[in-house]
Amino acid sequence: MIRVLVVDDEHLVRSGLRLILEADQGITVVGEAADGAAALVETRRLHPDVVLLDVRMPGTDGLAAAPEIVAAGAKVIMLTTFDRDEYVHRxxxxxxxxxxxxxxxxxxxxxxxxxxxxxxxxxxxxxTRRLIDSFAERGPARQDAARRRLDQLTGRELEIVREVARGHANAEIARHLTMSEATVKAHVSRALAKLGMANRVQVAILVHDADLL
Known part of the structure; x- marks a missing residue:
């Protein structure tokens, strides 16, 4: 069961998110909070797997609270009515x-x-498209640097991270490359470790920088 903490300053929004998420039998909402400070307290108290965190809230907003919530062990999904680049980057x-x-x-x-x-x-x-474009400055020097970093991957790892950069999930990659999902996950984890990266978005940006798609 996936444990979720819902954080939004509007009670109606929190209630709606709870109803949506708990319609999925594999998800339970373990708590709610109305601002970033309360979200951090509840994260430490309830130990959710995922925190659904509103970007803009009075007091401590989601962007300010996110680093400490991540440090407390939860995975964070930012939720907003806006798709401004600055919010995504932050x-x-x-x-x-x-x-x-x-x-x-x-x-x-x-x-x-x-x-x-x-x-x-x-x-x-x-x-996603705009985010990658904003990060991927594809001048020759940038491209060469990205390709040198990717050279440390095995052929199979490179093949898989290219699929990651296309936005494919592990299950899709497994079907496409005819391997188990667990094997794909292991390759992705090794690639991230070799590259010193924290998540799939970062490796996708690197592949785009290298112009390997």
């Missing part, structure tokens, strides 16, 4: 591994929680 720097808009369909919201709980990153499709 959320990723803060350690968030998910970024979704509040108009995300209910089934996709639950799927995102499952994806993040399994150790994968999840970005709203509407922001």
């Amino acid at each position: 959320a990723l720097r803060a350690g968030a591994v998910g970024f979704l808009l509040k108009d995300t369909p209910p089934r996709e919201l639950a799927a995102a929680v499952r994806t993040v709980a399994a150790g994968n990153a999840m970005l709203a499709p509407t922001v």
